[in-house]
Amino acid sequence: MRILFIGDIVGRTGREAVASALPRLRETLRIDLAVVNAENASHGFGLSPDQAAALFAAGADVITLGNHAWDRKEIIPYIADTPRLLRALNFPAGTPGGGSVVVEATGGRRALVFQAMGRLYMDPLDCPFRTTAELLSKHRLGGTVAAIVADFHAEASSEKMAFAHFLDGQVSAVIGTHTHCPSADAQVLPGGTAFQSDAGMSGDYDSVIGMAKDAATLRFWRKLPGERLAPAEGEATVCGAFIETDDATGLARRIAPVRVGGRLAEAMPTG
Numbered sequence: 001m002r003i004l005f006i007g008d009i010v011g012r013t014g015r016e017a018v019a020s021a022l023p024r025l026r027e028t029l030r031i032d033l034a035v036v037n038a039e040n041a042s043h044g045f046g047l048s049p050d051q052a053a054a055l056f057a058a059g060a061d062v063i064t065l066g067n068h069a070w071d072r073k074e075i076i077p078y079i080a081d082t083p084r085l086l087r088a089l090n091f092p093a094g095t096p097g098g099g100s101v102v103v104e105a106t107g108g109r110r111a112l113v114f115q116a117m118g119r120l121y122m123d124p125l126d127c128p129f130r131t132t133a134e135l136l137s138k139h140r141l142g143g144t145v146a147a148i149v150a151d152f153h154a155e156a157s158s159e160k161m162a163f164a165h166f167l168d169g170q171v172s173a174v175i176g177t178h179t180h181c182p183s184a185d186a187q188v189l190p191g192g193t194a195f196q197s198d199a200g201m202s203g204d205y206d207s208v209i210g211m212a213k214d215a216a217t218l219r220f221w222r223k224l225p226g227e228r229l230a231p232a233e234g235e236a237t238v239c240g241a242f243i244e245t246d247d248a249t250g251l252a253r254r255i256a257p258v259r260v261g262g263r264l265a266e267a268m269p270t271g
């Protein structure tokens with residue numbers, strides 16, 4: 001299965017870049033399953049139902065959120081009716097929406113996609129490791145599902161690496177989100193799980209993690225309340241990862257970074 005994962009869409013520039021790049025990437029890379037993180041799509045904070053619908057229409061099979069899941073309150077009733085929009089599975093029991101979904105990819109192949117959130121330098125949630133183990137006890141890679149893709153939304157690379165090794169051999173890919181910087185550590189782990197500790201954001205990189213640099217910079221060196229943070233509005237780089245899996249085992253054959261447009265050097269998988 002050929003899988004595209006796109007990292008945190010930030011603001012209008014990120015939304016527009018993904019809406020125009022996603023259909024092209026689906027075609028050029030012959031994508032069977034596309035997963036898009038959109039927790040910052042709405043002016044940097046949350047995702048509105050209209051924006052979610054536009055991303056689905058542009059070719060996202062599954063949309064994931066993160067710590068900004070609830071910044072746009074209108075998403076709460078919408079997520080309850082939209083199984084392909086995911087919040088982290090380790091929110092407390094009773095939280096609206098779901099943390100995992102089984103979708104049909106090209107050719108009728110079934111894929112499990114889920115999101116878990118880290119706890120280091122993040123809000124305390126249920127244990128992502130135990131919650132994930134419980135989810136995976138209900139699915140079998142290469143059996144009930146042909147692929148399993150995990151979005152691990154976390155601040156610390158250490159927790160992301162630990163999470164990936166914890167799952168190595170049990171899932172097709174663990175892709176990190178949340179830091180908004182693409183990491184150069186994409187690899188297939190020894191057990192066959194593809195891993196990249198952060199996909200990077202889809203936003204303007206002439207910024208502080210996607211936000212306009214003046215207000216964001218002032219916050220650090222002057223300890224006074226300042227301007228509200230707003231997304232930077234220059235051309236976005238669409239960032240993510242391409243993963244190819246073996247249908248029989250569900251394990252990864254390869255992973256390669258994807259970067260298109262904007263300020264970052266382009267990266268495009270071949271073959």
Ligand SMILES: [Fe+2]
Pocket residue numbers: 008039040066177178179180
């Ligand atoms: Fe984010």
Ligand SMILES: [Fe+2]
Pocket residue numbers: 039066067068153177178179
């Ligand atoms: Fe986040």
